Amino acid sequence: MPELPEVETVMRGLAARLEGRVIRKAELRRPDLRWAVPAGFAARLTGARVENLRRRGKYILMRLSGGDSVILHLGMSGRMNILAGAPLLAALPVLHEHLVLTTDQDVRIAFVDPRRFGSLDLVPTAAENTHRLLADLGPEPLEPGFDAAALSAALDGRRTPIKSALLDQGVVAGLGNIYVCEALFRARISPLRLAASVAGARAQRLVPAIRATLTEAIAAGGSSLRDYVQPSGELGYFQHAWKVYGRTGQPCEHCPGGAACPGIKRIVQSARSTFYCTRMQR
Numbered sequence: 001m002p003e004l005p006e007v008e009t010v011m012r013g014l015a016a017r018l019e020g021r022v023i024r025k026a027e028l029r030r031p032d033l034r035w036a037v038p039a040g041f042a043a044r045l046t047g048a049r050v051e052n053l054r055r056r057g058k059y060i061l062m063r064l065s066g067g068d069s070v071i072l073h074l075g076m077s078g079r080m081n082i083l084a085g086a087p088l089l090a091a092l093p094v095l096h097e098h099l100v101l102t103t104d105q106d107v108r109i110a111f112v113d114p115r116r117f118g119s120l121d122l123v124p125t126a127a128e129n130t131h132r133l134l135a136d137l138g139p140e141p142l143e144p145g146f147d148a149a150a151l152s153a154a155l156d157g158r159r160t161p162i163k164s165a166l167l168d169q170g171v172v173a174g175l176g177n178i179y180v181c182e183a184l185f186r187a188r189i190s191p192l193r194l195a196a197s198v199a200g201a202r203a204q205r206l207v208p209a210i211r212a213t214l215t216e217a218i219a220a221g222g223s224s225l226r227d228y229v230q231p232s233g234e235l236g237y238f239q240h241a242w243k244v245y246g247r248t249g250q251p252c253e254h255c256p257g258g259a260a261c262p263g264i265k266r267i268v269q270s271a272r273s274t275f276y277c278t279r280m281q282r
């Protein structure tokens, strides 16, 4: 499932091709994804100029001339396909294309989501931040407002494991299962630790660990994107080299020489896999 770095990567790729462009044609292929797409969606997009794109949590926001904003969520498996140029426009249609935009530069951008856990909403731009999907989101982890004091305050009194607390989009926006595991490993904090006890020095370690984990993944996505988008047209995401995620039994890189490591352990928390080193994460 795409988390903040993947959504950021997709957003940047879309921005490069959409900002300042006019949507010449918008085709909505079905009335609903995870929930109903607002009535008149395609008509409101057609002829509009794309002012800018941004990301909030795991959502992509696209501001249009005329005062509307699209709120896009990629869901579990959603991706964007970008095709440009006449030969590519003649390519066979792809299954599960739910929205197809064609710009005034004849760039074709399709939202592909086989499992339909994604969503498309259209809201007045002035009401973006109060929309039900965005209103309760916590701070953006890469922006200045996210610091140890703010994180400690958000975790104060929480009787859940820190792993579960960090998945709560109201505590911090954009993290999912993979990057929470990776950030906790980097901060050497056990995923089982009570959230309320992550304060002081631990919070001081966790904030930069979250930032570094996300920043590195965005950088990796940016480089893979440049290589990937031209041949296939897919503006998707990439398999990153995780430090703990999916590495059950392997030595972690914090344990000296690796030999002392009991091996990365997999447990299940809130029905989701957690990976960590029992020795280095406390």
Ligand SMILES: [Zn+2]
Binding pocket: 251, 252, 253, 254, 255, 260, 261, 262, 263, 277, 278, 279, 280
């Ligand atoms: Zn270890």
